[in-house]
Amino acid sequence: MGINLNNFLNYKNKDQKMGDFQDLDHLDGVSISTTSGNLYNNKRDDLVLFYFRKGANHASLYTQSKLVSENIKWNLKIKNKKIKALLVNTRNANVFTPNGFDGLRVLADDLSNELTELQKKDEDEPEKVRQKDILFACTGTIGERFPTEKIKSSIPDLIKKIKYTQNKYIWIKAAMGIMTTDQKPKLAMEECNIGNRKVKIYGIAKGSGMIFPNMATTLSFIFTDAAISSSVLRTLLKKNITNTFNAITCDGDTSTNDMVSIFATGESKNKFINNFDSSKLKDFNNSLNLVLLNLARRVAADGEGASKFITINTTNCKTEEHAKKISFSIANSPLVKTAIAGEDPNWGRIIMAIGKANVNINRNKISIKFGPYKIVEKGKISNFYNEADVAMYMKNESIDISVDLSQGKKNFTAYTMDLTKKYIDINSDYRS
Amino acid sequence: MGINLNNFLNYKNKDQKMGDFQDLDHLDGVSISTTSGNLYNNKRDDLVLFYFRKGANHASLYTQSKLVSENIKWNLKIKNKKIKALLVNTRNANVFTPNGFDGLRVLADDLSNELTELQKKDEDEPEKVRQKDILFACTGTIGERFPTEKIKSSIPDLIKKIKYTQNKYIWIKAAMGIMTTDQKPKLAMEECNIGNRKVKIYGIAKGSGMIFPNMATTLSFIFTDAAISSSVLRTLLKKNITNTFNAITCDGDTSTNDMVSIFATGESKNKFINNFDSSKLKDFNNSLNLVLLNLARRVAADGEGASKFITINTTNCKTEEHAKKISFSIANSPLVKTAIAGEDPNWGRIIMAIGKANVNINRNKISIKFGPYKIVEKGKISNFYNEADVAMYMKNESIDISVDLSQGKKNFTAYTMDLTKKYIDINSDYRS
Numbered sequence: 001m002g003i004n005l006n007n008f009l010n011y012k013n014k015d016q017k018m019g020d021f022q023d024l025d026h027l028d029g030v031s032i033s034t035t036s037g038n039l040y041n042n043k044r045d046d047l048v049l050f051y052f053r054k055g056a057n058h059a060s061l062y063t064q065s066k067l068v069s070e071n072i073k074w075n076l077k078i079k080n081k082k083i084k085a086l087l088v089n090t091r092n093a094n095v096f097t098p099n100g101f102d103g104l105r106v107l108a109d110d111l112s113n114e115l116t117e118l119q120k121k122d123e124d125e126p127e128k129v130r131q132k133d134i135l136f137a138c139t140g141t142i143g144e145r146f147p148t149e150k151i152k153s154s155i156p157d158l159i160k161k162i163k164y165t166q167n168k169y170i171w172i173k174a175a176m177g178i179m180t181t182d183q184k185p186k187l188a189m190e191e192c193n194i195g196n197r198k199v200k201i202y203g204i205a206k207g208s209g210m211i212f213p214n215m216a217t218t219l220s221f222i223f224t225d226a227a228i229s230s231s232v233l234r235t236l237l238k239k240n241i242t243n244t245f246n247a248i249t250c251d252g253d254t255s256t257n258d259m260v261s262i263f264a265t266g267e268s269k270n271k272f273i274n275n276f277d278s279s280k281l282k283d284f285n286n287s288l289n290l291v292l293l294n295l296a297r298r299v300a301a302d303g304e305g306a307s308k309f310i311t312i313n314t315t316n317c318k319t320e321e322h323a324k325k326i327s328f329s330i331a332n333s334p335l336v337k338t339a340i341a342g343e344d345p346n347w348g349r350i351i352m353a354i355g356k357a358n359v360n361i362n363r364n365k366i367s368i369k370f371g372p373y374k375i376v377e378k379g380k381i382s383n384f385y386n387e388a389d390v391a392m393y394m395k396n397e398s399i400d401i402s403v404d405l406s407q408g409k410k411n412f413t414a415y416t417m418d419l420t421k422k423y424i425d426i427n428s429d430y431r432s
Numbered sequence: 433m434g435i436n437l438n439n440f441l442n443y444k445n446k447d448q449k450m451g452d453f454q455d456l457d458h459l460d461g462v463s464i465s466t467t468s469g470n471l472y473n474n475k476r477d478d479l480v481l482f483y484f485r486k487g488a489n490h491a492s493l494y495t496q497s498k499l500v501s502e503n504i505k506w507n508l509k510i511k512n513k514k515i516k517a518l519l520v521n522t523r524n525a526n527v528f529t530p531n532g533f534d535g536l537r538v539l540a541d542d543l544s545n546e547l548t549e550l551q552k553k554d555e556d557e558p559e560k561v562r563q564k565d566i567l568f569a570c571t572g573t574i575g576e577r578f579p580t581e582k583i584k585s586s587i588p589d590l591i592k593k594i595k596y597t598q599n600k601y602i603w604i605k606a607a608m609g610i611m612t613t614d615q616k617p618k619l620a621m622e623e624c625n626i627g628n629r630k631v632k633i634y635g636i637a638k639g640s641g642m643i644f645p646n647m648a649t650t651l652s653f654i655f656t657d658a659a660i661s662s663s664v665l666r667t668l669l670k671k672n673i674t675n676t677f678n679a680i681t682c683d684g685d686t687s688t689n690d691m692v693s694i695f696a697t698g699e700s701k702n703k704f705i706n707n708f709d710s711s712k713l714k715d716f717n718n719s720l721n722l723v724l725l726n727l728a729r730r731v732a733a734d735g736e737g738a739s740k741f742i743t744i745n746t747t748n749c750k751t752e753e754h755a756k757k758i759s760f761s762i763a764n765s766p767l768v769k770t771a772i773a774g775e776d777p778n779w780g781r782i783i784m785a786i787g788k789a790n791v792n793i794n795r796n797k798i799s800i801k802f803g804p805y806k807i808v809e810k811g812k813i814s815n816f817y818n819e820a821d822v823a824m825y826m827k828n829e830s831i832d833i834s835v836d837l838s839q840g841k842k843n844f845t846a847y848t849m850d851l852t853k854k855y856i857d858i859n860s861d862y863r864s
Contacts, residue, residue, distance in 0.1 A: 067787030067795060096783055098812065142780025143813065256787050334766070334851075335859055342860030348574025351528055355499030355688050363499060380530060381575065419766075420860075421853045427767055428774030428852075 021187045021298070024171040024202045028225045029054055029265025032170050033161040034177040037154040039091035039140075039147055045177035047151060048088045049158045050221065051115065053123065055082035056263040059234035060135070061241055063258035069093055070100035070146070071136035072259065074108075081230045084133035085115060086221065086261065087151075087158075088178050094138040094146050095256045103148035108134045110152055114159045122164075137219050137259050139180055139206065175204040178219055181426055182207050184302050188294035190287035194280050197270035199226040201287050205295040207302050218299050220245065220260045222291060226284060227266035229274035236276070236288055237262050244292035248300040248415045249331045262288075300415040305422030308340055308396075314403045315411045322359045323412035326403060329357035330414075337419035340399055345390035347375045354403060365406035370399070378406070453619045453730070456603040456634045460657045461486055461697025464602050465593040466609040469586040471523035471572075471579055477609035479583060480520045481590045482653065483547065485555065487514035488695040491666035492567070493673055495690035501525055502532035502578070503568035504691065506540075513662045516565035517547060518653065518693070519583075519590075520610050526570040526578050527688045535580035540566045542584055546591045569651050569691050571612055571638065607636040610651055613858055614639050616734050620726035622719035626712050629702035631658040633719050637727040639734050650731050652677065652692045654723060658716060659698035661706035668708070668720055669694050676724035680732040680847045681763045692724075732847040737854030740772055740828075746835045747843045754791045755844035758835060761789035762846075769851035772831055777822035779807045786835060797838035802831070810838070 031051040039046040058081075062072050071094050087107065094100040108131040119126035163170055175185035186205040191198060205220035228236075237260065245260055266272070273281060301309040312330050317323040330336055330353040339346040350368055354361060364379035371393045374382040393399075461484055466477040490513075494504050503526050519539065526532040540563040551558035595602055607617030618637040623630060637652035660668075669692065677692055698704070705713060733741040744762050749755040762768055762785040771778040782800055786793060796811035803825045806814040825831075 063787075064790075065784070065787035066789070066791060066793045067783055093780070095780065096808070096813070142783050144780075256784055334855070338856050338859035341856065344860070346573075348525070348527065348576075351499055351574050352497070352688055355495075355497035357498070358496075359498060361498045376528070379528075381528070419856065421856045423766070424770050424773065424851065424853045424856060427770035428776070 020184065022189050023168040024166070024187055024189050025168060026166045027200050027202050027223055027265070028267030029056065030166065030223050030263070031162050031164050032166055032174050033158045033163065034173045035154050035157045035161060037089065037147070037150045039089065039150060045173060046090045047154055047158060048174050048177040049162070050086040050174075050223075050263070051162055052084055052263060052265055053119070053164070054265065054267075055084055055127075055133075056265045057081060057228060057230040057233055058083050058135070058261060058263045059230055059237050060259060060261040061237055063255055065256045065258070067095065067256055069095045069138055069257045070097060071104060071138045072257065073101065074104045075135050075259075078132055078135060080132055082133075083135055083263075084129045085111065086135045086137065086263070087111060088137040088219070089140075089151055090178060090180055091140040092138060092144055092146055093140045093142045093257050095142040097144070097146040099148065100146040103146040104136055105131070106148050107136070107151055107155070110155050114155055118159060118162070135261070137178075137221075137257075139178070139219055139257050142256065171202070171204065175206075178204065178206045180206065181304055182302055184298070186295055186298040186302065188291045188298070190290050192283040192287035194226055194268070194270040194273065194284055197268050199224060199268040199270060199284065201284070201291045203291045203295050205299055207299040207304075218245070218255070218258060220292070220295050222260070222262040222288070224262070224264045225266070225268040226264050227268065227270050227272045228264045228284075229272070232273055232276050232281075233262050233264055236281075236285060240285070240289045240292050243413065244289065244296040247413060248296045249328060297415050300417055303417040304426045305420040305424070306417030307420050307422075308418040309398045310337075310340060310401065310416045310418065311398070311413060312401045312403070312416070313411070313413045314405070316408055317359070317405050317410045318408035320410040320412055322405075323410050324414070325357045325359050326354055326405075327412045327414035329353045330401065330403070331416040334419055337416070340394065341418035341420045343391070343394040345370055345375075345387060345394050350401065350403070361405065362407060367404040367406065369402040370394070371396070452616065454621050455600040456598070456619055456621050457600060458598050459632050459634050459655055459697070460699030461488065462598065462655050462695070463594050463596050464598055464606050465590045465595065466602075466605045467586050467589045467593060469521065469579070469582045471521065471582060477605060478522045479586055479590060480606050480609040481594070482518040482606075482655075482695070483594055484516055484695060484697055485551070485596070486697065486699075487516055487559075487565075488697045489513060489660060489662040489665055490515050490567070490693060490695045491662055491669050492691060492693040493669055495687055497688045497690070499527065499688055501527045501570055501689045502529060503536060503570045504689065505533065506536045507567050507691075510564055510567060512564055514565075515567055515695075516561045517543065518567045518569065518695070519543060520569040520651070521572075521583055522610060522612055523572040524570060524576055524578055525572045525574045525689050527574040529576070529578040531580065532578040535578040536568055537563070538580050539568070539583055539587070542587050546587055550591060550594070567693070569610075569653075569689075571610070571651055571689050574688065603634070603636065607638075610636065610638045612638065613736055614734055616730070618727055618730040618734065620723045620730070622722050624715040624719035626658055626700070626702040626705065626716055629700050631656055631700040631702060631716065633716070633723050635723045635727050637731055639731040650677070650687070650690055652724070652727055654692070654694040654720070656694070656696050657698070657700040658696050659700065659702050659704045660696045660716075661704070664705055664708050664713070665694050665696055668713075668717060672717070672721045672724050675845065676721065676728040679845060680728045681760060729847050732849055735849040736858045737852040737856070738849030739852050739854075740850040741830045742769075742772060742833065742848045742850065743830070743845060744833045744835070744848070745843070745845045746837070748840055749791070749837050749842045750840035752842040752844055754837075755842050756846070757789045757791050758786055758837075759844045759846035761785045762833060762835070763848040766851055769848070772826065773850035773852045775823070775826040777802055777807075777819060777826050782833065782835070793837065794839060799836040799838065801834040802826070803828070
């Protein structure tokens with residue numbers, strides 16, 4: 001079902017087994033548990049707990065929406081460098097809820113007590129888990145009463161199911177447990193070195209409506225066993241979000257709940273990194289970018305109703321901002337997206353979208369390609385343009401659009417999907 | 433078929449006969465002719481000529497796209513105050529055409545000669561018609577060779593069919609002759625006074641994809657028999673476009689060809705107005721606004737695939753820009769538009785769209801209504817909110833959404849339509 005991105009992505013770790021996605025296994029210091037709180041009134045897992053038994057350094061980036069969810073307000077108050085747990089619920093976005101913030105306080109109180117008990121039971125040097133050691137992520141419908149009691153009554157089950165050793169199945173369960181209208185779980189991983197230590201970077205994400213950057217776009221959680229300070233994690237995340245999660249769009253709509261977080265357990269025992277400029281970070285930095293980009297592309301490819309994955313590469317602009325504006329003007333255009341759904345090489349709509357991007361254009365320098373096919377060269381229809389060839393190309397599952405302005409040296413690549421009747425089906429269904 | 437806007441619009445001239453729109457009749461100094469140039473390979477009228485036998489003062493506003501059509505480039509070079517003709521073709525947008533500008537030159541040459549002959553034949557004081565007395569409007573597909581020869585060979589027929597006296601049928605033919613994917617012709621009229629002279633304001637317009645303001649949005653031509661200078665016409669048009677054609681959106685896409693023009697023949701013989709501040713203009717100014725608003729709403733209501741007409745009224749903002757940003761953030765949100773198509777009172781998506789508009793919001797002051805139904809009052813779900821009532825309201829053909837920020841005194845109203853599967857059908861059809 002849907003698009004198998006593995007046909008189009010380049011992985012650094014080629015030896016990683018892959019079906020529809022890479023296989024994640026054990027990551028020291030991360031414990032996962034999932035359960036059904038019956039939030040959807042069925043038995044699907046809708047609650048996922050990530051527990052860091054020895055704590056984890058962390059950093060998070062949030063939506064730029066001016067109306068944010070109650071859990072984001074909660075998280076923004078958390079100032080400690082190490083946290084102990086992240087609880088994710090689906091079905092309810094905890095936005096415009098009369099009881100949502102108080103609900104989180106109730107859950108934090110309960111969960112911190114339960115985890116403190118678990119520490120006493122399992123750890124050599126047990127630590128008290130406090131409310132402020134817990135982060136929350138919420139996703140689902142806006143404006144419905146937050147189901148505090150349902151979630152609270154599931155906490156004992158979550159605690160009971162905590163596994164200290166992970167395998168690919170528990171990661172898939174976690175990735176499925178955070179889904180809403182997603183068709184597929186989204187997982188990615190890389191391994192790299194910090195000094196002579198091998199470290200892992202694992203990540204999961206969910207989409208799949210209300211996807212447009214302005215920062216985080218969707219929920220994504222990255223886990224590593226590297227030993228890196230929270231402030232360096234924050235710099236790494238900010239730097240690498242620009243051309244990954246901030247480069248995707250499904251429908252131009254921005255959620256109230258977007259959140260991308262990274263958690264570092266330090267269990268790989270590399271020499272602690274608390275300086276972003278450390279040369280030892282280079283490999284980690286590149287690998288983190290690959291994991292984020294892999295997940296971000298999966299979110300775009302699984303955008304609501306997607307039948308095609310679209311990459312828009314705008315090059316040789318005066319500024320990166322110009323390249324970004326043009327890429328997103330194309331990526332967010334319903335007319336472009338419906339043409340691609342119809343496998344119509346209607347490049348006139350690309351011209352329209354370039355024109356409306358509010359970037360000064362020298363028409364006589366523009367070149368446009370669909371895949372390898374030149375359509376416009378230096379402002380004129382290419383001599384090599386053959387509509388039949390391009391129409392064949394449009395039948396592919398992954399469509400590349402290249403726009404070259406020849407006005408400078410800056411580039412930006414955006415990722416999106418086509419706009420199909422299924423999008424309308426999903427979103428016009430009463431309260432999807 | 434579609435939405436009959438007359439149920440929702442208030443007309444100044446209640447006595448005007450109306451079926452689906454008002455009846456236009458004779459307007460002194462405007463001659464119309466329509467024909468088929470076989471541009472669609474069928475017999476529909478696809479060419480419309482407006483001929484001003486004694487000339488007309490005029491003003492035009494054009495798309496803000498950075499890649500504009502060849503006819504807009506032509507028109508921008510025309511500096512004379514009076515023009516003699518406007519030729520409109522459909523099917524071909526004349527954008528990214530290798531031969532498009534030269535084609536217009538050929539047509540202008542031919543048409544000016546033919547009209548000069550007509551002047552000699554019919555006028556007491558014949559005037560030579562020059563190339564620079566002619567404006568062009570084009571709409572249709574981008575990037576296809578401009579059909580100069582087909583259009584040129586239709587000019588004799590257009591000349592032959594020129595009628596000096598108009599009636600409602602020729603206006604309807606003109607309004608239909610400029611249509612592309614529009615389902616309905618769009619016509620509007622008002623009568624008003626300048627001094628003691630009665631003057632008429634008539635207008636036609638076409639939509640219906642690539643509709644998003646940044647100025648003119650679509651083709652619309654306004655005709656009046658008033659005697660008003662071109663510079664005053666320009667000021668009037670600029671002033672009245674803001675809350676009319678610049679207040680509509682269908683899909684957020686901006687055309688390369690948008691054009692709104694006004695032509696004044698002066699045949700009503702009112703005392704010539706060449707000062708915008710003239711108190712005599714007040715009635716005309718109001719009536720012009722009504723005609724533009726009527727047409728603009730018709731364009732939104734007939735947006736591709738529309739099943740519902742949506743009015744979004746954002747009030748009590750700090751600036752009009754804030755009110756406009758919020759109104760358009762809602763109007764352009766695919767999630768809002770699909771929810772309305774599904775008759776789902778999913779007000780959470782309104783919250784999302786307000787949040788992403790990049791306007792600072794005091795959550796505790798927001799109020800939201802769907803029609804007369806209060807949903808959110810001062811940041812809380814209204815005590816009177818009853819989802820069943822609002823779900824019933826959503827079954828209406830015309831949906832009003834009101835957002836009150838209680839942060840200031842500025843307002844903006846935007847108009848749009850819902851997003852349906854039919855939009856996808858229309859736009860994913862190979863080369864619609």
